[in-house]
Amino acid sequence: xxxxxxxxxxxxxxxxxxxxxxxxxxxxxxxxxxxxxxxxxxxxxxxxxxxxxxxxxxxxxxxxxxxxxxxxxxxxxxxxxxxxxxxxxxxxxxxxxxxxxxxxxxxxxxxxxxxxxxxxxxxxxxxxxxxxxxxxxxxxxxxxxxxxxxxxxxxxxxxxxxxxxxxxxxxxxxxxxxxxxxxxxxxxxxxxxxxxxxx
Numbered sequence: 001x002x003x004x005x006x007x008x009x010x011x012x013x014x015x016x017x018x019x020x021x022x023x024x025x026x027x028x029x030x031x032x033x034x035x036x037x038x039x040x041x042x043x044x045x046x047x048x049x050x051x052x053x054x055x056x057x058x059x060x061x062x063x064x065x066x067x068x069x070x071x072x073x074x075x076x077x078x079x080x081x082x083x084x085x086x087x088x089x090x091x092x093x094x095x096x097x098x099x100x101x102x103x104x105x106x107x108x109x110x111x112x113x114x115x116x117x118x119x120x121x122x123x124x125x126x127x128x129x130x131x132x133x134x135x136x137x138x139x140x141x142x143x144x145x146x147x148x149x150x151x152x153x154x155x156x157x158x159x160x161x162x163x164x165x166x167x168x169x170x171x172x173x174x175x176x177x178x179x180x181x182x183x184x185x186x187x188x189x190x191x192x193x194x195x196x197x198x199x
Contacts, residue, residue: 005128007125010093039100062132065119066127066128078121143157
């Protein structure tokens with residue numbers, strides 16, 4: 001599972017616009033710059049989560065949009081009202097982020113088979129995106145513990161471990177670290193053992 005949080009106002013998808021250029025009617029995307037900026041931010045976050053290639057197979061998606069409280073509201077009203085029932089529509093928000101995540105979180109947003117969406121007021125405006133591969137049992141494989149700097153031998157061991165997992169027909173979905181008093185523990189999140197195919 002991957003949790004991403006963008007500290008920016010949620011963006012809803014807009015329709016393509018038409019205009020004239022040298023006497024010809026052209027169609028253009030008015031959100032091209034917003035999409036490129038958001039794609040770059042999300043791609044950076046996804047790499048930090050250890051995902052280096054788009055997911056395959058069915059995906060479960062959750063998008064929660066957080067909006068600032070209107071300045072005209074009293075503190076009492078802010079505490080009592082949580083849900084944002086005004087524009088933009090939640091499906092336009094979802095479509096914008098699904099389009100942006102194409103090619104970085106998954107190959108195509110047609111892979112999203114189950115989704116959940118919410119619009120809320122919050123003191124911390126932003127967009128929370130949770131991505132979870134569906135129907136795939138994941139296992140965390142401890143690879144190595146590094147106390148200080150990573151040596152050439154330790155890097156070679158990590159490569160050897162990754163190759164062993166690949167040869168056993170297991171896909172590495174992401175690589176992540178957990179730090180404690182012993183050092184940095186590097187984990188591979190991999191698919192569980194796949195059933196043996198009958199000849």
